[in-house]
Amino acid sequence: MAVAPTQDALYAEIDLDLSWSEKELPERERTRHVHRLHPYLGKFIPQVVEVLLARYVRPGGRVLDPFAGSGTTLVQGLESGYDAVGVDLAAFNCLLMEVKTRRHDLFRLESEIREVVRRLDSLDCEPASVDGYLDRWFAPTALSQLLAFRKLASEYEHEDVLRIVLARAARSARLTTHFDLDFPRKPQVGEYWCHKHKRTCRPVERADHFLRRYALDTLARIKEFSRVRARRREAVVVHGDSRVVDLEGRFDGLVTSPPYPGLIDYHEQHRYAYELLALEDLRTLELGSGERGTSAAALAAYVEGIADVLARGRAVLRARAPVVIVVNDRRDLYPEILERAGLQLEERLRRHVNRRTGRRAGEFYEDVLVAR
Numbered sequence: 001m002a003v004a005p006t007q008d009a010l011y012a013e014i015d016l017d018l019s020w021s022e023k024e025l026p027e028r029e030r031t032r033h034v035h036r037l038h039p040y041l042g043k044f045i046p047q048v049v050e051v052l053l054a055r056y057v058r059p060g061g062r063v064l065d066p067f068a069g070s071g072t073t074l075v076q077g078l079e080s081g082y083d084a085v086g087v088d089l090a091a092f093n094c095l096l097m098e099v100k101t102r103r104h105d106l107f108r109l110e111s112e113i114r115e116v117v118r119r120l121d122s123l124d125c126e127p128a129s130v131d132g133y134l135d136r137w138f139a140p141t142a143l144s145q146l147l148a149f150r151k152l153a154s155e156y157e158h159e160d161v162l163r164i165v166l167a168r169a170a171r172s173a174r175l176t177t178h179f180d181l182d183f184p185r186k187p188q189v190g191e192y193w194c195h196k197h198k199r200t201c202r203p204v205e206r207a208d209h210f211l212r213r214y215a216l217d218t219l220a221r222i223k224e225f226s227r228v229r230a231r232r233r234e235a236v237v238v239h240g241d242s243r244v245v246d247l248e249g250r251f252d253g254l255v256t257s258p259p260y261p262g263l264i265d266y267h268e269q270h271r272y273a274y275e276l277l278a279l280e281d282l283r284t285l286e287l288g289s290g291e292r293g294t295s296a297a298a299l300a301a302y303v304e305g306i307a308d309v310l311a312r313g314r315a316v317l318r319a320r321a322p323v324v325i326v327v328n329d330r331r332d333l334y335p336e337i338l339e340r341a342g343l344q345l346e347e348r349l350r351r352h353v354n355r356r357t358g359r360r361a362g363e364f365y366e367d368v369l370v371a372r
Contacts, residue, residue, distance in 0.1 A: 041264055074235040089242070168214045174204070306337050
């Protein structure tokens with residue numbers, strides 16, 4: 001009969017500087033300040049980036065993330081005293097990163113957000129109906145409030161900040177069960193037994209309370225980050241395909257967490273934002289998209305694409321600068337990827353992921369690959 005390994009045996013195999021218990025690192029710390037401006041599946045936590053930068057990248061250097069996602073490397077880089085450049089193919093990701101890393105006029109931002117919150121009660125919000133995705137996934141009143149807020153946001157200098165507020169509110173206001181915000185499969189239009197609240201619930205019918213709450217929360221988080229980010233350090237967000245974009249200057253390290261093959265459809269994750277904000281859809285170019293699955297052909301394309309990105313990144317690194325990759329390489333694809341990219345693996349560390357969000361459970365581990 002097989003016996004599960006003890007906690008001591010499990011932890012003997014992992015890097016304790018990159019692994020934390022829930023007690024040591026609660027969710028509020030993993031999503032501190034702007035890291036929680038909008039939920040994002042598949043991101044790595046800022047504490048991992050903090051350790052990796054301190055361990056492998058020279059202080060005050062310049063770091064590159066070619067799969068920048070929600071901007072964890074960029075935000076933590078700014079907090080730790082690095083300049084950072086992030087590249088991502090997804091328009092929503094780039095909008096989110098811009099809002100997180102930009103130096104905002106805090107006085108004007110607060111004035112605008114508080115004015116918008118005051119105006120919410122007087123918005124023209126007749127129940128709306130729009131053909132297609134929005135009409136299917138939002139109750140008429142909620143949709144009318146979201147559309148009215150979108151129009152209102154266009155009147156302000158900090159429109160992009162308000163667009164992130166709108167997207168976050170839209171995620172919460174969809175016609176879905178309260179416990180399944182990550183992967184809703186179809187609109188929920190009637191009462192249901194709620195696993196989150198342990199009672200019968202109804203789908204959300206309004207969005208104004210989300211808009212108000214998230215507007216004020218966004219303001220607080222941007223102000224909090226402004227107090228801890230390093231002075232005279234900046235981040236640049238590049239919207240494009242990392243296989244072909246031109247990057248200026250040299251970098252002192254590459255720190256990234258690439259997409260996993262066939263796991264998440266990175267466009268569909270934020271479909272509500274793409275529809276509401278009319279963002280450019282480049283999903284056919286995304287590497288590892290869940291839409292493609294994990295067939296032999298899909299995995300071969302993934303290996304080729306990731307290798308191309310890392311090779312392009314290697315070309316703009318200074319001599320002996322590290323390439324640090326955080327990934328769950330359960331298919332053992334990265335030895336071939338690194339070889340194709342002209343990189344040699346120096347270290348392969350293992351970290352325990354202390355908790356994942358939503359209803360997913362079970363032990364989960366990631367590899368940290370360090371190559372040059």
